[in-house]
Amino acid sequence: MGDNSSPSRFWMVVAFFFISASLALVGFIIYVKVFEKPISRSIREAEVLNRYPLMFRTPEEQAIFEKQFYAENSAFNLETAEIATDTQLQNCSFSCPSRRRRSLATYHPLVEWINHYKGLHEMKKRDVTTQPGPNIYHGCCISRHYFVSPDFGSTISGTNYSLVQFDSRRQYFPSQICKHAENCRGCGCAQEINFFTAIVVNPNYPNDSYDPYTMVAIKLPGCCKCFNNLPAP
Ligand SMILES: *[C@@H]1O[C@H](CO)[C@@H](O)[C@H](O)[C@H]1NC(C)=O
Ligand SMILES: *[C@@H]1O[C@H](CO)[C@@H](O)[C@H](O)[C@H]1NC(C)=O
Ligand SMILES: *[C@@H]1O[C@H](CO)[C@@H](O)[C@H](O)[C@H]1NC(C)=O
Numbered sequence: 001m002g003d004n005s006s007p008s009r010f011w012m013v014v015a016f017f018f019i020s021a022s023l024a025l026v027g028f029i030i031y032v033k034v035f036e037k038p039i040s041r042s043i044r045e046a047e048v049l050n051r052y053p054l055m056f057r058t059p060e061e062q063a064i065f066e067k068q069f070y071a072e073n074s075a076f077n078l079e080t081a082e083i084a085t086d087t088q089l090q091n092c093s094f095s096c097p098s099r100r101r102r103s104l105a106t107y108h109p110l111v112e113w114i115n116h117y118k119g120l121h122e123m124k125k126r127d128v129t130t131q132p133g134p135n136i137y138h139g140c141c142i143s144r145h146y147f148v149s150p151d152f153g154s155t156i157s158g159t160n161y162s163l164v165q166f167d168s169r170r171q172y173f174p175s176q177i178c179k180h181a182e183n184c185r186g187c188g189c190a191q192e193i194n195f196f197t198a199i200v201v202n203p204n205y206p207n208d209s210y211d212p213y214t215m216v217a218i219k220l221p222g223c224c225k226c227f228n229n230l231p232a233p
Helices: 002-051 059-072 099-104 109-125
Strands: 136-138 141-148 152-154 160-162 173-180 188-201 213-227
Touching: 059 188, 141 213, 152 188, 152 213, 160 188, 173 188
Parallel strands: 173 213
Antiparallel strands: 136 141, 141 173, 152 160, 188 213
């Protein structure tokens, strides 16, 4: 009897292990199928964040960035543009009502109304004599788009970084030439500061980082605007 039960117990044990292994495998496959999506999504997010760190911000980081952006572009921080001396740019005949005339308007509601009407009327007459070409005439400003490809760039905190530039391909950023039209006193032209994402040489490589390159937001002159609260040059 002992001789007969031994092989059958052996096969029972084999069958038990086979069935357990099958059940475990099925369980594992179900587990993977059910939890696959969230796992791969978080891996994908981590990978993208790792590759393009500066392109994503948390709402808190965005709030800090916006604060810095607004501080940089406050009229107190901007420099009034130079007067255009190029003969090509001197044909700008734009004129705004002077501020003094506007402040006189506070004497009487009727005077105010008349001056307001005159102001509107004058505003309609605002015009510039433009020549066909790349120059954009707006208010007292004359601007033109162009692209810069600098070798160095400063961040908001003033750190100077070396931009990664290759012989065959470079990093380009849009900017504007900004000039103030001659004899125009309506407003002050200035260039806003813009932040651009740039690939720079990682100063922490190789001691504190494995990556020879990194991304930072560099400050560059942006768009040319006519600011009411900036003095005309
Ligand atoms: C300025 O405008 C006048 C008249 O529109 C034109 O004859 C002259 O060539 C312009 N000057 C320049 C430098 O474009
Ligand atoms: C950044 O560093 C380079 C090289 O040392 C220098 O030529 C450049 O003037 C610096 N830029 C600023 C804004 O400090
Ligand atoms: C990296 O470490 C070495 C040795 O400690 C040091 O000589 C070198 O200046 C460091 N480089 C940088 C970029 O900090």
